[in-house]
Amino acid sequence: MNIDFSRLYGNQTLLTMLSSKMEAASFAHAYLLEGPVGSGKKTLAFLLSAAICCQSPHKRPCGECPSCRKIYSAQSPDLYTVALDGLPLNSSKDIPESIMDPIPNSIGVDIIRSLRSDIYIKPNDLDKKLYIIAHADRMTEAAQNALLKVLEEPPGTAVFFLLCENRRNLLPTVLSRVQQLRMEIFDDETLHSVLTKHDTLARETARKDDTLLRRYIKLSGGTVGRTLRYLQSTPKELRADTLYTAYENAVLCLDTVFSDDAPSSSPVLQKRKGLSRPTRTELLRYLATHAGTRDAMRALIDQLCSALRDLTVCIDTSEIPLLFYPQAEQPSALAERCDRRRLVRTCQRLSALRRNIDFNANLSLLQAELVQTLFSIRARN
Numbered sequence: 001m002n003i004d005f006s007r008l009y010g011n012q013t014l015l016t017m018l019s020s021k022m023e024a025a026s027f028a029h030a031y032l033l034e035g036p037v038g039s040g041k042k043t044l045a046f047l048l049s050a051a052i053c054c055q056s057p058h059k060r061p062c063g064e065c066p067s068c069r070k071i072y073s074a075q076s077p078d079l080y081t082v083a084l085d086g087l088p089l090n091s092s093k094d095i096p097e098s099i100m101d102p103i104p105n106s107i108g109v110d111i112i113r114s115l116r117s118d119i120y121i122k123p124n125d126l127d128k129k130l131y132i133i134a135h136a137d138r139m140t141e142a143a144q145n146a147l148l149k150v151l152e153e154p155p156g157t158a159v160f161f162l163l164c165e166n167r168r169n170l171l172p173t174v175l176s177r178v179q180q181l182r183m184e185i186f187d188d189e190t191l192h193s194v195l196t197k198h199d200t201l202a203r204e205t206a207r208k209d210d211t212l213l214r215r216y217i218k219l220s221g222g223t224v225g226r227t228l229r230y231l232q233s234t235p236k237e238l239r240a241d242t243l244y245t246a247y248e249n250a251v252l253c254l255d256t257v258f259s260d261d262a263p264s265s266s267p268v269l270q271k272r273k274g275l276s277r278p279t280r281t282e283l284l285r286y287l288a289t290h291a292g293t294r295d296a297m298r299a300l301i302d303q304l305c306s307a308l309r310d311l312t313v314c315i316d317t318s319e320i321p322l323l324f325y326p327q328a329e330q331p332s333a334l335a336e337r338c339d340r341r342r343l344v345r346t347c348q349r350l351s352a353l354r355r356n357i358d359f360n361a362n363l364s365l366l367q368a369e370l371v372q373t374l375f376s377i378r379a380r381n
Ligand SMILES: [Zn+2]
Pocket: 053, 054, 055, 056, 060, 061, 062, 063, 064, 065, 066, 067, 068, 069
């Protein structure tokens, strides 16, 4: 039997381990896949699901037999998916990014109860009942306890995949019932070579404009998924510029927020003449010119949310990879000056602001709110 995981790039150690488990038929009944947005958690969950149920005698998953096809298109009653937005997942749909859009904020107990009522029904057209829970770390405590009951004594037909960004949000009792796997995060060079080796679009982009590809990679937090999402977005040039400007603007915003007790050494700040230590008013004036469109504001808020998420990761002294800051030392110093609850609240306010972009005609009002919200991060104001 040949186990074929070639649809997932990188992650070699993980895949070798999973292949040998599958060949030895010692596959666990519940897996936790941890990694940031775009790191391949959902891809791996669908691959494993298909590999478990595939009917091909040669390689698994074949991608062509009825079972594989039903799983990839999420067209089987035996595949049960849970996501924050309440909509079904399939192998090609992006998981909604929780950090960008935290509403609904959590997965409640009712959702897990209805999952539980499904679990004792016999499989219909697959060999197993497959449960993929995206944002598992957003389950409420009650929901986690409800899930725990089936994780402790699952029927032999059930296999669970819990996808999460941060396992620390899960109860230790839940963690002890699942096999924990961490997705690989690539450095810029490795990601570049992985993508140009496996992906046609990336290879083409590298040939035409390698700087563009490298920019996307830099903004991707070391993940294949995010880079591909940027590559597939159109029009490409505009998107790359908007994104990169958003990244620079986010650095400038955060430097301004933190600049009153330490002069910034940020290269972005040094580049902006006359803005070596901008005040709130100067920052607002700057955003009016450099983030003057709805797209620019959306992109800026996305970058800011990634940065704030990194700061909470540093406060948690968690080992999970950073998305915005290239090195752990940078945000650690900033994180010391922040309060975790304020960070989370600020992130939620920013996301609400992002949703308002489409409804609120007045961009300068939005920018003023953005700056005011940002200044509330600081523990001492
Ligand atoms: Zn198959």
